[in-house]
Amino acid sequence: MTSTKDFTLGILTSGGDAPGMNAAIRAVVRAALANNARVVGIASGFEGLVNGEFRSLGPRDVGGVLQRGGTVLQTRRSQRFQEPKGQREAIRHMNEAGINGLIVIGGDGSLRGAHALATQGIKVVGIPASIDNDIWGSDMAIGVDTALNTIMEAVDKLRDTASSHSRAFLIETMGRNSGYLAVMAGIVCGAELVLIPEVPSTVDEIARSVEDAYMRGKTHAIIIVAEGSNIRTTDLARIIDEMDVGFKTRVTILGHIQRGGRPTAFDRLLAARMGTRAVELLFEGKTDVMVGLKSMGVEEVPLEEVTSHARELTMSYYEMAKMLAR
């Protein structure tokens, strides 16, 4: 590339939205414009790419979005993009728009889509954004810290009423197939028990833990249940009540509240660092990589590696949550 002023950069957000995506969009747009490049915003993720839903973005288009959750570009899960025909349509639209490089902000599925485009000659750099924190190659994804703070505030509130009524609260967190949010919430909220898909449990084991907490004189019990756990939260509550282990139960499914909210300072800073680095990598001619946070440094990680691994939960955190719950 002789000069970045000849460069047109495309940007899209894809998959489940995450707080901090707007901060990343803003960083990408401002960094690109600061280098005299042109920016094309692609609406509704890969679905918008297949449909050619493009619009030019200027500095004002990302004004006042830094502090907002969600994504101003919107996102959709796209069945059509999964097909070769849809990918061909997407590439055709990008060529017609003169897009020289694409930035994809999203989770594991989105990064697989980015890799698929890269293998067909599109220059693409990924930015990890998913509250699940299940993206290989980055210590943290954008949105995780905000989601964890949302969970923490909710659990602190639930603990108040659990104590007042001497109840066991089963609180379900998101994470699709990862127990990361549940485990970290268990640690920061001091939960008595954390149930995660990585460690299947039996109802008897769970009931014994709840009864043990009761017998140890605890005034309440907080049980964090990851949505992908092997026992449905509502079934578990009903069975524990039937077993009469001391505490009566109540259930709160946190759901999509974990996906919204004002991004924390950590997520805004992570988004700024990842967004600006992603633009630099495209200008340097890099492709088929993701920006990843490694021990607080931002590095490039091949998408081939990212998409062929799943980020595993560090089980020492799970053990820590159990130990600190005693």
Ligand code: F6P
């Ligand atoms: O991947 C992020 C995530 O929030 C998961 O934790 C959750 O299971 C899923 O998205 C929910 O997807 P949707 O928003 O399509 O219901």
